[in-house]
Amino acid sequence: MKKGTxxxxxxxxxxxxxxxxxxxxxxxxxxxxxxxxxxxxxxxIDVYWEFxxxxxxxxxxxxxxxxxxxxxxxxxxxxNDALNDIxxxxxxxxxxxTYQSGAIDYAKHCGxxxxxxxxxxxxxxxxxxxxxxxxxxxxxxxxxxxRMQPYLDAVWVLENTNLTAESSFTIDGMTDEIxxxxxxxxxxxxxxDFENKLPRKPENTMGLSHEFKFDDAYLYAPNTTYPPxxxxxxxxxxDTITHTARSETHxxxxxxxxxxxxxxxxxxxxxxxxxxxxx
Numbered sequence: 001m002k003k004g005t006x007x008x009x010x011x012x013x014x015x016x017x018x019x020x021x022x023x024x025x026x027x028x029x030x031x032x033x034x035x036x037x038x039x040x041x042x043x044x045i046d047v048y049w050e051f052x053x054x055x056x057x058x059x060x061x062x063x064x065x066x067x068x069x070x071x072x073x074x075x076x077x078x079x080n081d082a083l084n085d086i087x088x089x090x091x092x093x094x095x096x097x098t099y100q101s102g103a104i105d106y107a108k109h110c111g112x113x114x115x116x117x118x119x120x121x122x123x124x125x126x127x128x129x130x131x132x133x134x135x136x137x138x139x140x141x142x143x144x145x146x147r148m149q150p151y152l153d154a155v156w157v158l159e160n161t162n163l164t165a166e167s168s169f170t171i172d173g174m175t176d177e178i179x180x181x182x183x184x185x186x187x188x189x190x191x192x193d194f195e196n197k198l199p200r201k202p203e204n205t206m207g208l209s210h211e212f213k214f215d216d217a218y219l220y221a222p223n224t225t226y227p228p229x230x231x232x233x234x235x236x237x238x239d240t241i242t243h244t245a246r247s248e249t250h251x252x253x254x255x256x257x258x259x260x261x262x263x264x265x266x267x268x269x270x271x272x273x274x275x276x277x278x279x
Contacts, residue, residue, distance in 0.1 A: 007066035008032070008046045011094050011117060014259050014270045015047065015062070027051045035061075037085030045082075059089040066096045073102040080110045099262060114262040120255045120269060128253045128269065140243040141200035147237045148175075148191060150219055156230040163226075172223040179220045181228055188217060194234055203242040211235050248279040 012031050019027050029049040034042045047062035063079045065071060076093060083091045091112040099107075099114055107114050150171065157163055171178065175192040182188055189197075198210050211233055218228035255269035 004064070004066050005032075007096060007117075008064045010257065010270075011062060011064045011259075012047045014117065014257065014268070015049070017270060018268055019049070024051055024053075035086050037082070038087055039085050041085060043082040043086060060092060061086065061089050062092045062094055064094050068097055070097055071095050071099045071103050073100060073106050076103045076107050076110070076112060080106075080112060083110075083112070094259070104262060108263065115259050116262060117257055117259045120258040124258050124267070124269075125253045125255065128272070130253065130274075131251055133251065134249040136247045136249075138245045138247075140245070141203060142241050142243060143195070143198055143200065143238045144241055145206075145237075145239045146195060146198075148195070149235045149237075151232045151235065152219065153230040153232050161226060161229070169224065169226065171219070171221040173221050177222045180214070180231060180234070181218045181220055183216045183218070185218070185220075185228065188214075191234070195236065198236055198238060200240055200242075203240055206239045207237070208240060209235065209237050250277045250279070251275075252277065 008031060012029055016029050019029070027049050029047060031047055033045045033048045035045055035048070036042050045061045046064040048060065050057060050059040052058070061083060063075075065075065071093070076099075079091060079093055083089055091110070092115060093107065093112055094115040094117055096117055098116060104114060158165065163169070175195060176190045178191045180188045180190070180194070194212055197212075199208075202208075213233045214231050217231045219231040220228040252275045253269075254273050254275055256271040258267050258269050260267040
């Protein structure tokens with residue numbers, strides 16, 4: 001495939017994307033089309049499409065030039081002659097370079113749009129609105145070296161169980177299995193629940209203590225033969241430690257090409273996307 005043809009197909013793809021974004025439906029863009037003019041001469045059109053809007057038929061012809069040098073006024077004049085011979089068609093001239101000042105003035109006079117297609121520069125991509133970087137600072141307030149001590153109502157235990165003043169027994173279970181119940185045996189919370197309620201401040205401090213007191217609560221352990229025992233308080237000794245972290249996510253805008261209107265500066269980024277890099 002010739003280099004010029006590659007450029008024509010790129011321009012065709014760009015306008016297909018633009019038309020889809022503009023929600024112009026049922027429009028087929030054609031490439032390398034021959035259109036018969038009023039003079040009987042056939043004109044080769046690089047990219048062409050037509051559509052109906054508000055009952056009016058619109059026709060668009062695009063001339064593509066993959067040049068290194070500036071487009072001269074002669075190229076614009078030749079294109080304008082072809083447009084006039086075809087009749088009732090909007091002309092767009094697209095180049096990979098730029099235009100001579102005379103070509104720009106003549107195109108304005110003839111109503112021909114002048115466009116440039118190129119790879120987007122860093123400055124072009126920086127002009128795209130959007131978030132560039134997202135920074136997240138996190139402080140996780142944690143506890144460690146937790147030691148829990150339950151204090152039972154000794155009088156109640158002696159009066160309501162077969163335990164004596166000389167008895168000893170073991171409360172065994174995971175912190176999410178040992179429970180504190182109210183007088184109707186409804187759950188007030190597990191040991192883990194109360195542990196999660198421990199104050200995390202002051203931060204990074206050793207030897208802290210916190211107490212939960214109860215008026216009419218009962219301690220239940222899964223691996224014991226005793227019923228729930230009346231509980232006066234839970235005491236926790238623990239340390240606090242704060243873990244800090246920082247993460248950065250960079251959003252870099254990318255695009256395969258940019259098409260820019262030479263006269264008004266409006267541009268469209270073709271195949272625009274975002275590359276995400278996390279640190």
